[in-house]
Amino acid sequence: MIIQITAAIVATLGFGILFGLNRKKLFYAGMSGGIGWFFYLISLKVNLSEAIAFLAASLSMTIYSEIMARKLKSPAITFLIGGFIPLVPGSGVYYTMYGLIKNDMQMTVQKGIQTFIIAGAIAVGILLGSTICQIYFSKKKKA
Template sequence: MNTSVLLESWIWFGIAAVGFAVLFNVPKRTLLPIFLMAALGGTLKLILVQNTENVVLGTLCGAVLVGFLSIYAAHLRHSPPFVFAIPSVIPMVPGSFAYHTMKGVIKLSGHVNALEFNSLLRETVNSGLKTLFILLAISIGVFAPMLITRRNSAKEINIRIPVLKSKRKS
């Protein structure tokens, strides 16, 4: 991949994430880390998509990188990791695949030529499955590092459940 194209995509990923962060009204001190995390995660995704031709794997790796960086940034900037992670992965959302899925569903719901139907159905299902798996990769990539790096295990968390006592008549 050309270095200028990589730098340009790096900048656009960061700007898009900062735009969503401003829309979500995050603190100003979090904008620079959000820019950097989105730029690094999106660029990693693009590099892996170019080299492996697997958009789901590239998205998963980019989202995992954002997930781990958000934990580090949360400690530095004293904000929850989700403040950093969610705006940073929004530019990775598969808008094009979702658009083609919906366009195919709309065409399939109308009158379609019998010769066209099979290819249109195949393309629609393909785009829909890519959309689904990319969204799953984003959600797993963001939440898995946060679950892995939790300080308390579930066994150490005390949950008090009130016990209802029944009154028996003797």
């Protein structure tokens, strides 16, 4: 588990470097990928579905990114984009296309639906995380 989380952090750092992220913010962006992968693995360990695991990962990454954005005075997307690299369902898209090429409609439909559900779970996690943070920080400002 620690090796997987470390690999997620390294992958996120690599994309942060590739995208030209400010060196001061690079570490925090890398942590986003590690946090997301941690929540993904923990969700699977407690026997939640894969879609819920992806939702939990993207929700946790979004909340982390929103908090870091306020602390470091930078857009949340700075910490969010690279963090999603380990979570992107690339193999699902690959096997969907592979099934299509091989004319295996069962595999195409199965992998396509699974990939669509994962992508939707990631999107819902981002939406929920952003909404929760906006509500929390707007109430905190008023207080």
